[in-house]
Amino acid sequence: MKHLIPITLASLLLGANLALAANPPIRKAAVLHHVEVKKLAYGFEKSPRFQAQVDGPRKSNPRLWLKIEAELDLETTARNHFIPELTAIWRIVLHDMFEDKSVQLVTPITSLNINARDGRMQLVAYLHPDTVAMITGDDSPTDQLVKAAAVEVSGSNVSQLGNQRAELWKSGGTSKGKRWWDTWQHKIMDRSILPLTETPFLPIWADHYPQVKPR
Numbered sequence: 001m002k003h004l005i006p007i008t009l010a011s012l013l014l015g016a017n018l019a020l021a022a023n024p025p026i027r028k029a030a031v032l033h034h035v036e037v038k039k040l041a042y043g044f045e046k047s048p049r050f051q052a053q054v055d056g057p058r059k060s061n062p063r064l065w066l067k068i069e070a071e072l073d074l075e076t077t078a079r080n081h082f083i084p085e086l087t088a089i090w091r092i093v094l095h096d097m098f099e100d101k102s103v104q105l106v107t108p109i110t111s112l113n114i115n116a117r118d119g120r121m122q123l124v125a126y127l128h129p130d131t132v133a134m135i136t137g138d139d140s141p142t143d144q145l146v147k148a149a150a151v152e153v154s155g156s157n158v159s160q161l162g163n164q165r166a167e168l169w170k171s172g173g174t175s176k177g178k179r180w181w182d183t184w185q186h187k188i189m190d191r192s193i194l195p196l197t198e199t200p201f202l203p204i205w206a207d208h209y210p211q212v213k214p215r
Contacts, residue, residue: 031078032160033116035086035153039071040170042092042149044141047129047200064141065199066127068092070151070170074116083114085213086155090125090193091181093148093173097137102147102186105131107193110213123151124209126194126201148173148180191215 046062068090076083087110096103109125132141150171159168171178195212196202 031076031157033078033083033155033158034073034075034160035083035155035158036073036167037070037151037153037170038073038120040068040149040151040172041071042066042068042146042172043143045201048204050200050203063129064132065129065201066092066132066141066146067124067201068126068149068151068193069122069124070153071120071122072153073120074114075119076116078116081115081117083116083155083158084112086111086114086123086153086158086210088123088125089152089154091148091150091152091171092127092146092193094132094135094145095147096135096187099187103135103189104181104184104186105189105192106181107191109193109195109215111210112213114210122209123153124196124205126196126199127192128194128199131192146173148175150179150181 043066044064045067047065049062070088074083087108089106089108092105093102094105095101105127107125109123111123114121129139129141132145133139136145138145148171150169152169154168169179171180195215196205196209197212
């Protein structure tokens with residue numbers, strides 16, 4: 001007659017632990033990205049001219065848009081050499097002529113599927129001519145109207161590649177090289193800076209800059 005061996009919870013757990021010890025699970029290595037902001041530049045550019053047929057006369061002169069561009073160095077352990085998502089927080093400071101005080105314009109813009117194969121790429125943002133005129137009172141602005149500008153980049157597993165310490169921000173203007181926004185105590189305007197997709201420059205530069213995540 002065969003004897004039945006009682007199976008207890010403890011014996012089941014012991015067997016499971018022995019199996020795991022003999023065949024430990026394979027952990028998938030985390031995908032890491034290295035991003036560093038190398039340059040920040042800004043300046044006013046005229047809106048592009050396009051030829052189109054419309055009903056009725058239309059007269060429109062080119063206007064001046066403030067363009068702010070950041071150049072990034074990239075490196076990733078992803079097998080396809082793409083970084084899924086990066087968010088840039090753009091900051092611009094103008095002097096409000098009507099309130100006689102400085103105002104900081106702040107907007108986060110997220111880019112998708114960033115190609116890191118070349119090791120370098122650019123991000124861009126714009127300020128509408130009407131926004132500039134509303135604050136400064138100037139319809140023919142120059143670069144001197146911009147008191148300060150900055151960009152700060154972030155993303156999942158960004159700048160965790162090896163022991164590299166990356167500079168994820170850059171500032172320019174009268175406070176170049178300083179994180180002036182950390183101690184800012186004046187007026188702030190949110191979501192006033194535009195992505196490329198909301199400007200007339202999109203048909204020209206759509207292939208140059210990465211895809212923008214819809215807001």
